[in-house]
Amino acid sequence: EVIDQAIDDLILSLGLPEYQHLYQWLLQGAIESIDKEEDWQFRRKLTHLAQQLFKEDVSQSIGQLRMLPDAMQQVKNYKEKHSVTLQSLLATINGAVSDILKICQSAGVQPSEHSKQKLNQLTTKVVRHKWPEFSDKFFDMESDWKKAFPKDFHKKHPDTIELLQRKGLPQALDHLFAVLRENEQLYYSLQAVLDKVNLLPMLLELDGFIQRYLRENNMVLLSQVNGFLRAVINDCDTPFIYEKSGTYLHHFMLDEFQDTSAMQWENFKPLIAESIANRHDNMVVGDVKQSIYRWRNSDWRILSSQLSQTFAVTDYTLNTNWRSDARIVAFNNACFAFLSDYFAQRIADFLPHTEQIDLAKALRDAYADVAQLVPDGKELEQGLVHIELYQEKLLSEQADEYLKGRILDVVRQLLQQGYQYADIAVLVNTGAEGSKVASWLLQEEIPILSADSLRLSQSPAIRLLVAVIRMSCSMQPEVDRFKFELLCRLEQDKQEALEKAMQLPLFEAVEQYIQLLQLNTETQNAVYLQAFQDTISDFVARNYSDARAFIQWWDSIGKDTKLSDNDKQNAVQIMTIHKSKGLAFPVVLMPYMQAAIWDTGNHENLLWCSPVGTPVDGLPMIPVRNRKELKKTYFVDSYYQEKGFKAIDYLNKWYVAFTRAQKAIYVFS
DSSP: OOHHHHHHHHHHTTTTTGGGEEEEEEEEHHHHHHHHTTOOHHHHHHHHHHTTTHHHHHHHHHHHHHTTTTTHHHHHHHHHHHHHHHHHHHHHHHHHHHHHHHHHHHTOOHHHHHHHTTTHHHHTTTTTTTTOOOTGGGGGTTTTTGGGHHHHHHOOOHHHHHHHHHHHHHHHHHHHHHHHHHHHHHHHHHHHHHTTHHHOOOOHHHHHHHHHHHHHTTTTHHHHHHHHHHHTTOOHHHHHHHHHHHHOOOEEOSSGGGGGGGGHHHHHHHHHHHHHHTTTOOEEOOGGGOOOOOOGGOTHHHHIIIIHHHHHHOOOOOOSSSSSSSSHHHHHHHHHHHHHHHHHHHHHHHOOOHHHHHHHHHHHHHHHTTBBBOOOOOTTTTOOOEEEETTTTTHHHHHHHHHHHHHHHHHHHHHHHOOOOGEEEEESSSHHHHHHHHHHHHTTTTEETTTTTTBBBGGGGHHHHHHHHHHHHHHHHHHHHHHHHHHHHHOOOHHHHHHHHHTOOOHHHHHHHOOOOOOGGGGGGGGHHHHHHHHHHHHHSOOOOOOOHHHHHHHHTTGGBBOOOOOOOOOEEEEEEEHHOHHHHHHHHEEOOOOOOOOOOOOOOTTEOOOTTSOOOOOOSSEEEGGGGGGGSTTTTHHHHHHHHHHHHHHHHHHHHSSSSEEEEEEOO
16 A cells, blocks of 8 residues: 555656656666566556565665765766766777777688688677677687687688788787676676666655655554664663663563564664673574575574574474374475585585585574474374476476366365365465466365455455445446346346445445345355455444445455454365465475576566675665676675575475475475
């Protein structure tokens, strides 16, 4: 709601003189996107961009930018300065290439005929506005320029080789190679910073519109609380903090500590230090292996190492697994001992830098206690782990059809073995995967419980009620009435009663709609109707009894309102692995366990890097697109660190998934 409203305010302000610079930034960004053949529609991009502001590192980076005098102008100057540098660099390369081609031409040599694998690349690989991606064969000429031509050319045309040498081809090639070697890192760094520098003015303006909206509506976002507390606690003596809060705490217990963010930890540290100084005990509870919320600012390194570096810590490891059967425990012990060592070795191999070695060591330390014991008296031959690998060559449609058949087969087998639907959970990576699985089960009339099924808008009864409310305030009554009659086929007297009900206050009107449409006669509607009436009641209490206002709220926010999932239903549960954390299920199915672990992933994900001290200096922080070209930039360390963190995210997510099951696990990959 806040982001949408802030973007609306921003767009409405584009016509004002004081926001012409913002209009020009958006226009220039759209033109550049069109030139790159990318999506130029900015509304979706603005929404994605605004969401970045609620990440701690982005918020801190924007704070650093705001401290600059005339930040907008500095960003503009930064872009202009480094754009000139980039164009100058490309001109130097093109000039060096042009010199070589002129020498060949003057000697009567056509690279396309006589040097197909070498000099010919100067005509096929060189694009005026891009860095030339020459093959390894091209660089054979760096050690010996004569390798530009095949041996038979040397035998047949010794005079031409001598002429090329006299005209300066060896020196021209040396110059080109020197330019390429000396400037490759600079070029890719310039490309990286200029690619997303336009985001900085937008982020600054979006942040300003969001903060203004919050002030005008007397609101504070939960995501702002950590920063607010940090400002209160910063450089304050702990007693003064307690004086401000009006209370004094002796002991702290911090649960799920692996999901603590850096800013949260900075807020807690002085309070815990004061408690320890007064000889009070404190407790931290957590498991580094279950840290799966890095995208919510959590940093597992705080529990892994920083806690023990800050305070004297006594460790207690709960190494008995009371949840899972013995075979599941044994499998997880072996599997994750191997995977953690394998991942750590891969991470250490990325770069021989200290931070990479430290990250690999931290991973090994985190999984050092992965082995768990089975309680005494528990059968050692109980439990099932079924892993099924299907052909990689299957097309996505074929793979889905295969998965659909296997999941349905497994569910039916489990029912025959005496399990209930409610004993089965399907864990997925994304909501899209969950929706796909839900559709397969629903086609076979297998009841499900999922995030989508909990939405009020998924109930046909609620959609019908919303249609009636919409009709009651419609600007096109004749059209909507025809649609409504076609849909409901109500008798004449009920249509008249319905029209009278539309004159009532919203809550009373909805009660009448439910009665007239006989929606309360179906048992499956009951929980949805009750929740919808509660939603109407809350809306009226917070706002006013206006159908039009309710429809506007429903279309923007209300349609995502969910049922409480406390009511137990005999249905297969479908949820993301993140949602399953802390839960247990008799049987767990995981149909989508494949992943491109070492890929950089979505290129729209941004890394915030500091260019300070590099040739692309000029701003304290800069957003760059997370893609493999960063390996060739001054931000190579940030690239590989993110790559390592992403791999650990996968490992931790799998650990959470594999430790949810009590009796059986079925994995398809």
